[in-house]
Amino acid sequence: TSVHLLNSVGIQPDFLLARSVVDIDLKRREKIATFCGLNTEDIISAPDVDIIYKVPISFEKQNLSKKILKKLNLKPLKRNLFDWKKMVARAQNDKKEVKVGLVGKYFTTGDYTLEDSYISVIEALKHASWANSLKPRLFWFDSEGIEKNGLADLKKMDAIVVPGGFGSRGVEGIIKAIKFAREKKIPFLGLCFGLQLASVEFARNICSLSGAHTTEIEPKTPNPIVDVMSEQEKVLLHRDYGGTMRLGRWKCKIKKGTLAYKSYQNENITERHRHRYEFNNKYRRLLEEAG
Numbered sequence: 001t002s003v004h005l006l007n008s009v010g011i012q013p014d015f016l017l018a019r020s021v022v023d024i025d026l027k028r029r030e031k032i033a034t035f036c037g038l039n040t041e042d043i044i045s046a047p048d049v050d051i052i053y054k055v056p057i058s059f060e061k062q063n064l065s066k067k068i069l070k071k072l073n074l075k076p077l078k079r080n081l082f083d084w085k086k087m088v089a090r091a092q093n094d095k096k097e098v099k100v101g102l103v104g105k106y107f108t109t110g111d112y113t114l115e116d117s118y119i120s121v122i123e124a125l126k127h128a129s130w131a132n133s134l135k136p137r138l139f140w141f142d143s144e145g146i147e148k149n150g151l152a153d154l155k156k157m158d159a160i161v162v163p164g165g166f167g168s169r170g171v172e173g174i175i176k177a178i179k180f181a182r183e184k185k186i187p188f189l190g191l192c193f194g195l196q197l198a199s200v201e202f203a204r205n206i207c208s209l210s211g212a213h214t215t216e217i218e219p220k221t222p223n224p225i226v227d228v229m230s231e232q233e234k235v236l237l238h239r240d241y242g243g244t245m246r247l248g249r250w251k252c253k254i255k256k257g258t259l260a261y262k263s264y265q266n267e268n269i270t271e272r273h274r275h276r277y278e279f280n281n282k283y284r285r286l287l288e289e290a291g
Helices: 002-008 026-036 052-061 064-071 082-093 115-131 143-149 152-156 171-183 193-205 230-237 259-264 281-289
Strands: 016-020 043-047 097-104 135-142 159-162 188-190 224-228 246-253 268-275 277-279
Touching (some): 016 026, 026 043, 043 052, 052 064, 097 115, 097 152, 193 224, 193 277, 193 281, 277 281
Parallel strands (some): 016 043, 097 135, 097 159, 159 188
Antiparallel strands (some): 224 277
8 A cells, every 4th residue: 555655656666664573474575566566575574573673684684785775776885794783692692680760751641651752861771781791671760750759669770860851840859869869879870951950969968058959940049050051141031942052062071080081981072962051160169079
């Protein structure tokens, strides 16, 4: 039906990737090819796989890249999927588990957990685990649920991650989770908004800065630990939010002797930036002196 609809607007596909639960046998390839006006070898089987990184391996077994290059009259390239296959094998064979709790506010809608809200973070955690010969088990903690039900389930986690986000909903639950990770010495990673709220938590509970907050959530906070970037202040005064984020690579100097330096093995790096708020450097010395 899909090929018929394409034909009706003058498009004839070169390949058909046939999704199925299991691999498609020759008989069914031939039947699909006949009814779709394609050659049998242009019907590519795309069966279910238990790990998404097996998909390129499955396609390469059927010489898909070679066939595409041939259609484009381009020379075939030398293939080497050794490292890729090694990564997939490691992902399947690792036995020792690591439990990682993700605390966020975009996980739940009704009775459903929306894992894809943080798909890039999830995949990064998987790769980080595999690189350390660990099998990741991810658990979802809705920050609003933490506000209502407490932190008991976080005790079972080997690590806690707070990813990015916007808005005031569930913020106090996130701050509670960050405090819990710090006090219980559970490895913690704060990304973007997660890092900003880690600074807020530290300012409140270690530096005794009452009412410390980010001006994104509490514009009248007496201690704006996270504040709007100076170049954005005039724009936001007029509530002109369009195109006000600082986007793209941003230079960062990492202090030697820190975990960040150990991770990067470099003092000067560039990292992706996507926000209009950042840590307020007026508080830097105070927070550094407090540890």
